[in-house]
Amino acid sequence: MVKYDHGAVEAKWRKVWEERGTDRLDLDKAPKPFYNLMMFPYPSAEGLHVGNVFAFVGSDIQGRFHRLLGYDVFEPMGFDAFGMHSENFALKTGRHPAAMVPQNIRNFRENQLKKVGLMLDWSRELDTTSPEYYHWTQWMFVTLYKNGFAYRKKAPVNWCPGCQTVLAAEQVIDGECERCSAVVVKKDLEQWYFRTTAFAQELLDCLDHIDWSERTKTAQRNWIGRSQGAEVTFKIDGGPDFKIFTTRPDTLFGVTYMVFSPEHPLLDLIAAPECRRALAEYRESAARLSEVDRQAEGREKTGVFTGAYALNPVNQEKIPVWAADYVLMGYGTGAIMAVPGHDQRDFDFAAEFNLPVRQVVAPGGKVFDRLDEAYSGEGLLVNSAGFNGLPAREEGGAAIVRRLAEQGLAEPRVNYRLRDWCVSRQRYWGPPIPIIYCEKCGAVPVPEKDLPVLLPYLDDYRPDGSGFSPLRRDESFYRAVCPECGGPATRETDVSDNFLCSAWYFYRYPSTDFSDRPFDPARTKKWLPVDLYVGGHENAVLHLLYSRWLCKALRRCGCLDFDEPYKKFVAHGMIVRDGAKMSKSRGNVLNPDEYIQEFGADAFRMYLMFMGAYLEGGDFREGGVKAMKSFLDRLWTAVLPDESGAEALADGEPEDAETRYWLHSTIKNVTHDLERFSYNTAVARLMELINHLTRHRVRNRVVSEAVVRLLAPLAPHVAEEMWEILGHRETVFAGGWPVHDEEAARRSTVEYVIQVNGKVRARLELAVGLDESEIEPRVMDNPAVAKWLEGKSIVKKIYVPDKLLNLVVR
RNA sequence: GCCCGGAUGGUGGAAUUGGUAGACACAAGGGACUUAAAAUCCCUCAACCGCAAGGUUGUGCCGGUUCAAGUCCGGCUCCGGGUACCA
Numbered sequence: 038m039v040k041y042d043h044g045a046v047e048a049k050w051r052k053v054w055e056e057r058g059t060d061r062l063d064l065d066k067a068p069k070p071f072y073n074l075m076m077f078p079y080p081s082a083e084g085l086h087v088g089n090v091f092a093f094v095g096s097d098i099q100g101r102f103h104r105l106l107g108y109d110v111f112e113p114m115g116f117d118a119f120g121m122h123s124e125n126f127a128l129k130t131g132r133h134p135a136a137m138v139p140q141n142i143r144n145f146r147e148n149q150l151k152k153v154g155l156m157l158d159w160s161r162e163l164d165t166t167s168p169e170y171y172h173w174t175q176w177m178f179v180t181l182y183k184n185g186f187a188y189r190k191k192a193p194v195n196w197c198p199g200c201q202t203v204l205a206a207e208q209v210i211d212g213e214c215e216r217c218s219a220v221v222v223k224k225d226l227e228q229w230y231f232r233t234t235a236f237a238q239e240l241l242d243c244l245d246h247i248d249w250s251e252r253t254k255t256a257q258r259n260w261i262g263r264s265q266g267a268e269v270t271f272k273i274d275g276g277p278d279f280k281i282f283t284t285r286p287d288t289l290f291g292v293t294y295m296v297f298s299p300e301h302p303l304l305d306l307i308a309a310p311e312c313r314r315a316l317a318e319y320r321e322s323a324a325r326l327s328e329v330d331r332q333a334e335g336r337e338k339t340g341v342f343t344g345a346y347a348l349n350p351v352n353q354e355k356i357p358v359w360a361a362d363y364v365l366m367g368y369g370t371g372a373i374m375a376v377p378g379h380d381q382r383d384f385d386f387a388a389e390f391n392l393p394v395r396q397v398v399a400p401g402g403k404v405f406d407r408l409d410e411a412y413s414g415e416g417l418l419v420n421s422a423g424f425n426g427l428p429a430r431e432e433g434g435a436a437i438v439r440r441l442a443e444q445g446l447a448e449p450r451v452n453y454r455l456r457d458w459c460v461s462r463q464r465y466w467g468p469p470i471p472i473i474y475c476e477k478c479g480a481v482p483v484p485e486k487d488l489p490v491l492l493p494y495l496d497d498y499r500p501d502g503s504g505f506s507p508l509r510r511d512e513s514f515y516r517a518v519c520p521e522c523g524g525p526a527t528r529e530t531d532v533s534d535n536f537l538c539s540a541w542y543f544y545r546y547p548s549t550d551f552s553d554r555p556f557d558p559a560r561t562k563k564w565l566p567v568d569l570y571v572g573g574h575e576n577a578v579l580h581l582l583y584s585r586w587l588c589k590a591l592r593r594c595g596c597l598d599f600d601e602p603y604k605k606f607v608a609h610g611m612i613v614r615d616g617a618k619m620s621k622s623r624g625n626v627l628n629p630d631e632y633i634q635e636f637g638a639d640a641f642r643m644y645l646m647f648m649g650a651y652l653e654g655g656d657f658r659e660g661g662v663k664a665m666k667s668f669l670d671r672l673w674t675a676v677l678p679d680e681s682g683a684e685a686l687a688d689g690e691p692e693d694a695e696t697r698y699w700l701h702s703t704i705k706n707v708t709h710d711l712e713r714f715s716y717n718t719a720v721a722r723l724m725e726l727i728n729h730l731t732r733h734r735v736r737n738r739v740v741s742e743a744v745v746r747l748l749a750p751l752a753p754h755v756a757e758e759m760w761e762i763l764g765h766r767e768t769v770f771a772g773g774w775p776v777h778d779e780e781a782a783r784r785s786t787v788e789y790v791i792q793v794n795g796k797v798r799a800r801l802e803l804a805v806g807l808d809e810s811e812i813e814p815r816v817m818d819n820p821a822v823a824k825w826l827e828g829k830s831i832v833k834k835i836y837v838p839d840k841l842l843n844l845v846v847r
Numbered sequence: 848g849c850c851c852g853g854a855u856g857g858u859g860g861a862a863u864u865g866g867u868a869g870a871c872a873c874a875a876g877g878g879a880c881u882u883a884a885a886a887u888c889c890c891u892c893a894a895c896c897g898c899a900a901g902g903u904u905g906u907g908c909c910g911g912u913u914c915a916a917g918u919c920c921g922g923c924u925c926c927g928g929g930u931a932c933c934a
Contacts, residue, residue: 252851259850262933283934296934338932361932368933375934381848382932454933574928611928616859618927647872649860653852656859660873667887668872709863718861721871728871790867795915797867821901835914841866845914 040670043637047754051151059768060112060156064547064560067109072564073100074543074603076572076580077115079122080141082130085149087619087645087657088573090629091612094642095651095716096571097155101750102711104156105774111564112156113546115163116142119171120535124466128499134466135494138166149630154638154753156770161549165538170545171468172489173555174538177587178460179471179482184594186232187460189480194459196224201502203463223324226504229470229531230457233582236589237261237453239600240582248605250652256577262454267438269374269447271295273307274346274355282369282452286441287434288376289351290421291397293387295358296340296373299323300366307358309344316341316360323362338363338386349374350446351437352422361386369452377411384411397421398429458583460534463506465498467532475519475526484520490528506530540584541591543567543602567603574608581606607714610654612645632662639752640666646716646751655717668724669755672748675730676741677762686738694785699729700740701782704775707747716751723747738763743775791816792843793825809836816842 075096100112118138127134181187195204199219209221244254266284299320308316319341340361377387377394398416418424418433427433441447469490471483493514498507508530519526544556547564551557588602619626632641644665649655703726710719749756749769760769791799799821829846
């Protein structure tokens with residue numbers, strides 16, 4: 038039976054909250070600030086996805102819970118509306134992003150987000166595409182540039198020949214364009230970069246002191262990819278010196294050839310005349326190869342001999358130098374020493390070209406007759422002259438490096454996989470990079486007083502394959518005056534990567550009322566760093582790493598006085614439907630609006646949280662939301678005075694111990710569950726309590742008021758309604774979080790498990806706090822136990838107070 | 848290949864430090880109410896043997912530690928995610 042009309046109740050409270058300003062906060066008063074941040078969405082035309090709702094509700098529960106705990110919770114929302122997602126969708130549907138985005142935002146805000154019942158402070162909404170916002174995105178760029186954190190260089194970028202445009206790395210899926218599936222190739226273009234590598238070590242070190250899940254930290258550590266080794270100087274026989282990076286200096290005596298990346302500039306200098314032609318052909322074909330082909334799984338190694346020889350610094354051995362595309366120009370020095378005996382890639386290459394393999398690490402001193410694959414394990418050095426017998430990786434490597442270092446030929450070295458952040462995008466829908474090029478003065482940042490550089494409205498904003506942004510076609514935008522000398526100049530026409538917009542948005546929320554600065558120092562001091570950040574694991578690397586980096590850079594620029602932007606980050610899980618990932622192609626994407634309409638936001642929120650563990654994700658099943666509405670109806674009946682007035686609520690603490698136990702243990706458990714994001718069990722606890730109340734027809738005001746407040750973070754609308762019916766004028770969120778009585782939360786009796794040889798043979802209901810001597814006689818008397826002891830002798834007794842007694846017999 | 852997760856009834860999922868496996872639900876079956884249906888309420892519900900009492904097995908597989916293992920250790924299998932000639 039439907040007990041309350043969710044449509045009417047939810048509409049009523051949406052209106053009341055809005056009118057009373059329940060969720061608006063005076064940021065300067067707020068004595069106990071708690072900044073509760075959720076990852077802002079990009080406002081797609083399809084509308085809010087159920088995954089977004091799942092993420093937001095889990096975060097909102099924390100916000101509401103903390104508010105009940107007495108914190109002044111700031112919970113803002115905004116829209117990440119620049120970038121490829123919006124632009125691609127606009128291109129596909131033939132609409133202009135400048136017209137589409139505001140519509141989508143309105144739809145998100147008015148028709149969807151406001152109906153979910155999130156306690157968002159809409160007075161501080163932000164939109165990254167508004168000039169008031171991207172003014173400061175551009176200011177970030179200028180500030181970084183002035184402090185040496187931004188630079189420009191020519192480098193290969195991902196080029197999609199199908200769409201005739203440059204793609205972001207994240208748009209390249211397995212080497213193909215995510216839009217047209219054309220094979221992406223490399224193209225050299227002038228790009229702007231941020232020096233993310235400047236803080237590689239710091240980004241790594243700070244992970245040790247922030248409250249993030251190990252999983253997310255590990256993803257970041259892997260991305261940064263620190264490897265420790267040595268830089269060793271080799272010499273071309275009759276030619277120049279060159280450097281290589283290795284993590285295995287202990288295997289230097291096992292080097293049987295060298296490999297240069299095909300792009301390595303030194304190749305021109307060292308190649309023997311008779312090899313030049315073949316080398317040139319190889320380099321050309323390597324350059325033509327797409328990323329997919331070059332990285333294809335199980336691809337045979339290719340390469341060509343340069344005709345040059347190098348001298349191994351440890352023994353002056355003369356070894357051939359090859360060029361091969363399995364060595365990358367972008368990592369280390371672009372050249373390697375090849376140790377086929379102990380590196381599988383080198384082994385494969387050596388096998389292909391009949392190069393010698395030499396063992397220099399022997400496990401337990403054992404020298405192999407022949408190697409079928411590279412040996413990469415531990416062992417003692419062999420075939421290594423004066424270093425034989427040393428444990429390879431530790432002492433061996435260190436000793437060899439020390440010897441070479443004395444001659445200035447090696448030094449310990451750390452390398453990172455992390456690259457500088459390429460922020461240029463040859464696209465339209467983004468904040469123009471605020472730089473002016475003057476023939477006389479070079480690259481000049483746009484003066485702060487001239488910011489923002491407005492994105493002009495272009496009717497035709499399609500990329501044209503020229504390698505330049507469509508903005509280049511707008512002469513009035515492109516032509517500029519040099520801010521330094523007043524001479525003729527041109528504007529940078531690339532826009533910045535969308536990840537820059539989202540790297541700093543949380544600094545803006547508390548300061549949206551300041552138009553003369555990106556963030557106000559006093560507000561920032563009070564509200565940042567963010568207390569709790571909830572978001573998807575798919576952002577574990579890019580967004581979180583970029584924003585961590587920006588925080589460190591801004592600190593060096595004197596704009597911030599802290600090192601990490603988020604005190605705590607929690608990654609929620611992913612929802613699937615009937616065990617399968619939701620996708621448009623499967624046709625199993627579900628629309629949150631329909632469920633909210635039919636069963637209410639409260640029931641929908643509760644079911645999403647009940648489905649599975651919030652941090653793991655869950656499986657959405659048809660019928661679940663409906664069942665949750667039935668539960669809310671049962672709860673309504675159980676805690677409110679009935680309409681006839683026949684069964685009033687008793688006042689005071691409930692008298693029977695059983696009800697007191699259920700009340701206090703539920704408060705205790707729900708509190709603990711919310712603290713650890715275990716929402717599914719929190720809902721289950723509430724169900725147990727309601728089951729008890731219903732079965733025993735308990736009607737008590739103290740219990741009801743506790744239940745309503747425990748429910749409030751999960752189902753805020755109906756909780757407000759019930760709170761009002763219970764006679765309160767103020768919002769339930771001013772009602773305070775219920776506190777449990779530890780004594781009452783414990784039962785007076787407990788079920789003891791009696792085991793014989795580890796098998797459960799009896800269960801006894803006994804008073805808590807008994808010691809072994811008190812329970813033992815009762816156990817021995819028990820026929821179910823006695824039968825297993827017959828003819829045996831007890832050799833050991835294990836007693837766990839209030840839990841179990843295990844008798845070991847023989 | 849490497850790194851990180853995960854595997855528990857018909858299903859989604861519970862299980863603080865090793866101490867009652869399957870909480871809470873969904874589905875299913877049975878019953879009550881009803882002319883009937885819906886709604887609601889009550890009961891059953893891991894498998895096997897047994898009339899029952901009770902017993903045996905059981906948390907992906909194999910082995911180990913322990914009085915006691917879903918939980919700890921070693922070796923696998925499968926699934927999901929990330930990443931990749933990173934030297």
